Amino acid sequence: MSALIMHVDMDAFFASVEQQANPALRGKPVIIGGRDNKYHSIICAASYEAKALGIKNAMFSQEALRICPQAIFVPANTAKYVYTSNQIFTILKSYTPQVEKFSVDEFFLDITGSVGLFGSAENIAQDLKRRIRQAFGITCSIGVAPTKLSAKLMVKLKKPDGLLIVDRAQVLEILQDLPIEKICGIGPRLKKRFHQLGILTCGQLAQYPDDILDDHFGVTGLWLKAICLVQDHSAVEYFEEKNTPPKSVGHSQTLREVTSDQPYIRSWIYLLAEMVAQRLRQKGLQGRTIYFYASDGFEGGYAKRKTFHEPTYDGQDIYQRCLEIIRLLGQASLTVRVLGVSVSNLSAADSHYLFEEQNKRDRVLKAVDQINHRFGDWTVVPAALKAAVY
């Protein structure tokens, strides 16, 4: 008997959690994200009511407001979503110990050994949907198939509040004419390269000769073909609510328009560096690798990362390191629309510095954090930031 893998995907998770927490939001178009016009920011998520009115994921908040002026904006509350996600995880564990948290709102379950206890995959799925709806007022979509990725794909076809249970033959039939980019793992670049080989559908990829795929894409090509043949038998990983520390912390910002104003660009880089540093300190982390990214929005852009000897959680350090990376890029003058700063190679922050000088700076940073925490972000900012913030 082949495996039974279940994929569970919450519908409009963030917005649903907020609607459950606040009855006044139910049945209304809700947008998660800032409404501010200080920077032009993007929305984080939207309820189905908002989506029905034309709100799309990752829209600029001003654009969303224009399309849907009656929308209710709610600031994102990540802690709340993670908490609910962990509660859902606990419910899922009552059907099988083999539950994998794929993201905050997506899970895989291996229910191959559970159907004996619970009757059938259909029973488990219906029961689960009912319990999650009762406990959290949230609907979810469920797919059951012989492999993880085919289960995930089935969910994609059935959102929201969907349920699709299929065997291998049915998956193969659905895959036959499905565009390859629907596969989790094929983005715009790979899609283009597959199209150049005349591969447009999963059915075509499933038929393609191994050696040519290997030549063009290496193991990735063979793995993607296995997915299209429903032979990607990667196991559902057990994991407890793991609290793995982040591997990188970063911020990026799209400016209102392309600019070559170097002082303005530098103050944005400084602001991003400070924002990243502040979050590192909140998490008690420091990092050695600085990643800097800039793009004019048309011609790709410059991206470079560099690993430094000393870890840091100091915004000024991060800023200086960004400037060094820019020098390495050989760009005397930047023309940018998008800027990004990210720190990786993280370790637990160690505040015992050898040098008193650093200790002093350390205390200043902590004091600034405390003031900002108490009076709101950016009460105290380095003078160079004023141009960008105000």
Add this chain to the structure above:
DNA sequence: TCTGGGGTCCTAGGACCC
């Protein structure tokens, strides 16, 4: 389809050790 802001993961190549 891209938008875009937060990330992760994979891989090639260099450095180093035995």
Add this chain to the structure above:
DNA sequence: TCTGGGGTCCTAGGACCC
């Protein structure tokens, strides 16, 4: 001292996901 194959670790770059 040179040679070199095999292995591991690290870095940088790129692709992709939600």
